[in-house]
Amino acid sequence: MSAFYGVTSVLYSNLLVKLPVPTGNSELPKQIFIVTGANTGLGFEASLHLARLGVGKLIMAVRTPSKGEDARQRILDLTRRPETSIEVWPLDMDRYDSVKAFAARASELPRLDGVLANAGIMTNTFSWSEDIEKTLNVNVVSTCLLYLLLLPKMHESSQKTGYSCRYVIPNSALHYSAPTAELDPKQHSILNRLNDPEKADMAGRYPLSKLLMIYAVREFAERSKSSEKGSCIINTTNPSFCKSNLANEFQASGGFKVFEKVVARTSEEGSRVLVHGLLAGRETNGQYLSNCRVETPSCHVTGKWGQQVQKKFFGELIEKLESIQPGISLHM
Numbered sequence: 001m002s003a004f005y006g007v008t009s010v011l012y013s014n015l016l017v018k019l020p021v022p023t024g025n026s027e028l029p030k031q032i033f034i035v036t037g038a039n040t041g042l043g044f045e046a047s048l049h050l051a052r053l054g055v056g057k058l059i060m061a062v063r064t065p066s067k068g069e070d071a072r073q074r075i076l077d078l079t080r081r082p083e084t085s086i087e088v089w090p091l092d093m094d095r096y097d098s099v100k101a102f103a104a105r106a107s108e109l110p111r112l113d114g115v116l117a118n119a120g121i122m123t124n125t126f127s128w129s130e131d132i133e134k135t136l137n138v139n140v141v142s143t144c145l146l147y148l149l150l151l152p153k154m155h156e157s158s159q160k161t162g163y164s165c166r167y168v169i170p171n172s173a174l175h176y177s178a179p180t181a182e183l184d185p186k187q188h189s190i191l192n193r194l195n196d197p198e199k200a201d202m203a204g205r206y207p208l209s210k211l212l213m214i215y216a217v218r219e220f221a222e223r224s225k226s227s228e229k230g231s232c233i234i235n236t237t238n239p240s241f242c243k244s245n246l247a248n249e250f251q252a253s254g255g256f257k258v259f260e261k262v263v264a265r266t267s268e269e270g271s272r273v274l275v276h277g278l279l280a281g282r283e284t285n286g287q288y289l290s291n292c293r294v295e296t297p298s299c300h301v302t303g304k305w306g307q308q309v310q311k312k313f314f315g316e317l318i319e320k321l322e323s324i325q326p327g328i329s330l331h332m
C-alpha cells in the first residue's frame, strides 16, 4: 500500500500540481547559501533561483571544479549578478577528508543561512566509498557528516543574526517503496547488513537511502529543538520525479524513457521545492515536504516498527560519525 501511495503521489504531483516560483525577501541580499552538487540538475537550477533572488553570497560546492566554474559562469551570464556573489568550492562526498576540509573552510564564513545538501547518486551497482556502500555513503553518511560539521557554524550564525540556518536534503517519493527487509531492528547491526555485498538489495538501495535520511532528519530535528547552543532548521523535501542525470544508468530502458517523457518535471520545476525548503519556516523542522508543504512520510517512518528502526539506525549512524570525527556528536 505504501508503494502504491508513492506512485500515485508522483502522478498527482507531476501531472496536476503547479509549483510556485520562489520569491525573495529583503533579508536575502545579506545572506549566504551553500548548494552541494550545484553544477547540474536540481542543484544547478536551485543555485540559479538563489542567484536570481539576489542572495548575498552563493557557494556552489562541486566535486569537479571545472564543471563548477562552467555552471557559475552560466549563472552569472543569466542573472548579471556581481562576480564576487558566486564562488565555487571543491567538495567530494565520497571522501571524508574532503567533507571535513569543506566544513573547515565554511567555518570561516561571516554567517551561514542555508545549505542545500543536494549531492546524491542512484545506482544498482554495489561499490565502496570509504568503507561504506557508495549510495549509503554519499546520500546518507556524508550528508549527515556535513550537517554535524557545519552545525557549530549554523549555531554561531543564528546567535549573531537571529536567523536560523536551514539545512535541506532532497528526498523522494520512492522512500514509500523502500524495501524494509534489510532494516530488521532486532539484527545486531543495520549498517553492517547494508554493507554486506552478498546480501545488499541494490535495486532498492536508493529508495532505502531516502528512507534512512528521513529517520536521521527527524532525530537531528528533535535534538535541535532542545539545543542551547543555537538554532537550526533541518528538513527533507521531495522534488518528485525530474529529468536530470540522476537516473542515467536506467536511460537505456524504453519504458523508463516513455515514463520520463510523459511524467517527469523539469529540473527547474523540481528545484522550486528545494528553494522553498531553504526559505521555509520552523514548522518544517524535522519534516518531509512535498509540493512545498509538509506531508506525512511512509508508514515505515510513522508506525511503531519505524520508530524502533529509526532509533537503532540513528544510534549506529552517530557511532559511525564519531569514528570519522571523534567528538562530533557534541555539536548537537
Ligand SMILES: NC(=O)c1ccc[n+]([C@@H]2O[C@H](COP(=O)([O-])OP(=O)(O)OC[C@H]3O[C@@H](n4cnc5c(N)ncnc54)[C@H](OP(=O)(O)O)[C@@H]3O)[C@@H](O)[C@H]2O)c1
Pocket (backbone or CB within 6 Å): 036, 037, 038, 039, 040, 041, 042, 043, 062, 063, 064, 067, 091, 092, 093, 094, 117, 118, 119, 120, 121, 138, 170, 171, 172, 173, 238, 239, 240, 241, 242, 243, 244, 245, 246, 247, 267
Ligand atoms: N531527479 C529526480 O527525479 C529526483 C527526485 C527526487 C530526489 N532527487 C534528489 O535530488 C538531488 C539532485 O539530483 P539530480 O536529479 O539533480 O541528479 P544529478 O543531475 O545526477 O545531479 C547530482 C549532483 O550531485 C553531484 N554528486 C554526485 N556524487 C557526488 C559526490 N560524491 N560528491 C559531490 N557531488 C556529487 C553530481 O556531481 P557530478 O556532476 O560531478 O556527477 C551532481 O552535481 C539528489 O539528492 C537526488 O537524490 C532527485
